[in-house]
Amino acid sequence: MSGEDCDAFDRGDNDGQKPDKMFTLKKWNAVAMWSWDVECDTCAICRVQVMDACLRCQGESKKDSYGKQDCVVVWGECNHSFHFCCMSLWVKQNNRCPLCQQEWSIQRMGK
Amino acid sequence: MMSLKPRNVDFTETWAHLKETVAGVVGLRAVERSVWNTRFSDVYALCVAHPEPLADRLYDETRNFLEEHVAGLLQRVRGTAALENNDHNDGLLTRYVSAWREYSQGVAYLNSLYSYLNLQHVKRQKVSDAEIIYGSSATVTCPEHDARQLEVGELGLEIWERVLVKPLSAALTGRIVRGLAAARSSTPDPAFASTLREAIRSTVQVRAFRVRAPLSLYQSLVLEPYLAAAAAAHAQLAADLLAGGDIAHYTTHALAGLEREVALGARYLDSSSAEAVRACYERAVVDAAHAQAAADGQALLAQAHSKDEAHTHFVNAMLTLHGKYSKLFSEVFGGAQAFVGALDKACSAVVNSGAGAGGAPELLARYCDCLLRRRAAADVDVDDKLAAAIVVFKYVDDKDVFQKYYARALARRLIHQLSASMEQEEAMINRLKAACGYEFTNKLHRMFTDVAVSADLNAKFQQHLRENNLATSTGFFIQVLQAGAWPLGGAMAPLAPPPQLERPARQFEAFYRNMFSGRRLAWLHHLCSGELRTRYTARQYHVSASTVQCALLLSFDTVDSWNARELRDTLQLEGDAWGRQLRPLLDAGLLLASGDLGAEDEELSPAARVSLNLSFSCKRTKVRVTCATAPAQGGGGGAGGAAADGGDAAHCDDDRKMYLQAAIVRIMKQRKVLRHTELIQEVVSQARGSFAPSVAMIKKCIEALIDKQYLERAPAALDTYSYLA
Numbered sequence: 001m002s003g004e005d006c007d008a009f010d011r012g013d014n015d016g017q018k019p020d021k022m023f024t025l026k027k028w029n030a031v032a033m034w035s036w037d038v039e040c041d042t043c044a045i046c047r048v049q050v051m052d053a054c055l056r057c058q059g060e061s062k063k064d065s066y067g068k069q070d071c072v073v074v075w076g077e078c079n080h081s082f083h084f085c086c087m088s089l090w091v092k093q094n095n096r097c098p099l100c101q102q103e104w105s106i107q108r109m110g111k
Numbered sequence: 112m113m114s115l116k117p118r119n120v121d122f123t124e125t126w127a128h129l130k131e132t133v134a135g136v137v138g139l140r141a142v143e144r145s146v147w148n149t150r151f152s153d154v155y156a157l158c159v160a161h162p163e164p165l166a167d168r169l170y171d172e173t174r175n176f177l178e179e180h181v182a183g184l185l186q187r188v189r190g191t192a193a194l195e196n197n198d199h200n201d202g203l204l205t206r207y208v209s210a211w212r213e214y215s216q217g218v219a220y221l222n223s224l225y226s227y228l229n230l231q232h233v234k235r236q237k238v239s240d241a242e243i244i245y246g247s248s249a250t251v252t253c254p255e256h257d258a259r260q261l262e263v264g265e266l267g268l269e270i271w272e273r274v275l276v277k278p279l280s281a282a283l284t285g286r287i288v289r290g291l292a293a294a295r296s297s298t299p300d301p302a303f304a305s306t307l308r309e310a311i312r313s314t315v316q317v318r319a320f321r322v323r324a325p326l327s328l329y330q331s332l333v334l335e336p337y338l339a340a341a342a343a344a345h346a347q348l349a350a351d352l353l354a355g356g357d358i359a360h361y362t363t364h365a366l367a368g369l370e371r372e373v374a375l376g377a378r379y380l381d382s383s384s385a386e387a388v389r390a391c392y393e394r395a396v397v398d399a400a401h402a403q404a405a406a407d408g409q410a411l412l413a414q415a416h417s418k419d420e421a422h423t424h425f426v427n428a429m430l431t432l433h434g435k436y437s438k439l440f441s442e443v444f445g446g447a448q449a450f451v452g453a454l455d456k457a458c459s460a461v462v463n464s465g466a467g468a469g470g471a472p473e474l475l476a477r478y479c480d481c482l483l484r485r486r487a488a489a490d491v492d493v494d495d496k497l498a499a500a501i502v503v504f505k506y507v508d509d510k511d512v513f514q515k516y517y518a519r520a521l522a523r524r525l526i527h528q529l530s531a532s533m534e535q536e537e538a539m540i541n542r543l544k545a546a547c548g549y550e551f552t553n554k555l556h557r558m559f560t561d562v563a564v565s566a567d568l569n570a571k572f573q574q575h576l577r578e579n580n581l582a583t584s585t586g587f588f589i590q591v592l593q594a595g596a597w598p599l600g601g602a603m604a605p606l607a608p609p610p611q612l613e614r615p616a617r618q619f620e621a622f623y624r625n626m627f628s629g630r631r632l633a634w635l636h637h638l639c640s641g642e643l644r645t646r647y648t649a650r651q652y653h654v655s656a657s658t659v660q661c662a663l664l665l666s667f668d669t670v671d672s673w674n675a676r677e678l679r680d681t682l683q684l685e686g687d688a689w690g691r692q693l694r695p696l697l698d699a700g701l702l703l704a705s706g707d708l709g710a711e712d713e714e715l716s717p718a719a720r721v722s723l724n725l726s727f728s729c730k731r732t733k734v735r736v737t738c739a740t741a742p743a744q745g746g747g748g749g750a751g752g753a754a755a756d757g758g759d760a761a762h763c764d765d766d767r768k769m770y771l772q773a774a775i776v777r778i779m780k781q782r783k784v785l786r787h788t789e790l791i792q793e794v795v796s797q798a799r800g801s802f803a804p805s806v807a808m809i810k811k812c813i814e815a816l817i818d819k820q821y822l823e824r825a826p827a828a829l830d831t832y833s834y835l836a
Binding site for chain 1: 526528553585586587588589590591592593594595596597599611612615616619623627628629630631632633634635638639640641642643644645646647653658661664665667668669723
């Protein structure tokens, strides 16, 4: 159904005939929840939920004003996911996934 | 002319003469100059006697004499007074003071008479002051013990204390304390005043020669009993004044009382006691005020019966109380620390006493919720009231419980767009953050940001629809919340929405996927709501209902009646959600059920038929379909009713255990080794910001960490833990 159909039909509402649609949806206040599309809720490096900022960022924002900073999630080719901040520090020492020891290469970044 | 040469001396004869003079001196009778001089030589002669110096014997005899003499004085002082009857006017004090005047003077003279003995014989035995104070040798631990000889004057005082004061101590104390109490209420006649003063001073003088604790007799005999009695009197006075209820009255009298006490102390007591007297008075008044404040608070809170009004009443009562006493204390006592501390203690006791329905954290959260909600009558001083609520908040022990209630109410306001103003919401979060820190408000901030982000997202989505000619007539508005920050708890109600709802949802999902990456989107149908317009009725009705109810109604768009089971399966509704959502539609008359209905108040039988009521009519054009909230849904979109409260406490307990364990690990990681009591103290001080942990709970957490091998008990010391890396 398109908007114009509805409007056209609306005008004929009171002619006593049974309409082909009984209701018009006027308004919908929807609520949805987003989360990172990960297999494991916890970052294996800092042990904090990936939905929360990583430990390091949390420590810093204590000093800053407030707000969730861009502490996003990163997925490797192995499909394991970590905080991007945590992983960038990790690869400086060891360029392997901490969970499966495969060579680390980024599959995608959270945004 | 006396000879200085040592010679044989007949002790008995010389002592007989000497004793006579000593008796005269101590009795303050006149002694002729020549006699005095001769006796002075006698003392010398005895001290240097040949072949054996007789100083020790002289000393012992003198002591025996003085003991006898003082025993006689004791009889004189005691007289016929009934000792246990502590009447300060029975003459005992007067006799005591006159005996003391005579004796202390006499002993002073005696001291001069014996000055050779004092100088040559006693001084040599005496340990130096430095030795006494710093205790260089083990033998001087208690120099006042009688093995050692004292100067004769000191000996006299020691005997006075031992022989006369000791047996009379209770009688003296009783009369002095009574006398001071009488002096407080009315000025005594000058004679008695000076008697009282001298009696008190004698307890200082009798030990004045002592290096250590010279005031101890005064303290135990006079000061401590007096302060105890005075404290009781002050407390009674303060309670009477406060009971009078008039604050001005109370303050005037409290101040006058302080001046009177200080003056009384200065007049009669040793000057060293001024501070103790003042402190005693302040403490008594503070305690009374503290007790009164707590009692006031309990009384005020006890009035809170009506559940709806309870929160406003609670906060207003607390603020009134706090305002009244802090004003009083700052005006009258210049905000002295003792009073502010007492007020804090009293307020904290009242706030956390659990008086009033639901406890302070819930009441305070509800109070804030009411102020922050959109209301018809705009309250002008909402900001001030919210700022004042922080005053009460600071006294709440269970700040974590408050946070739970507050977060839930905030979620409700934000999701259902009930907030009066986003500026006020943000200001309040910032106030809480200032009071409790970043961690406390982190989630509240994230919720708040989600709402701001969602507004932007909706604008972009509408633009996206226009640009792609996808516009629908539906007023679609979405809020995208981040997982983990919102206290939504409740189970998500699964729903297979009808196409009218499905279409915008899919469009938005596509748009969202395009905008972000790596994100999963879940629809929270139990929090959504919709508005439908009827097209089959003579009048147009606007029906507001939950999304599930909208879905149910929209299922009749093209079909007039459904088999109950079929309808339920099509929408994929689960058992209790089905009944809960359908019932209000039947009750409102929008839908009709027929056939096998099942028992009253029970779920519709699967075999029943549900059909659209084509002849629906209602007085109002706006029909709001209510929906009973899911019972198990502790914090969902609906109200967190009483049923959920038991769950809250348990949930908080788990959070607290996690918090305590983390704190313990942090502390131990830094300190490596720590004693039990210190660890408990540190944990308590860290947790204070959000709750007051019980020692039992901390102990349990320590045990748990030992089990998990984060810690171990140090092998050597039983009450010490060490950190295992």
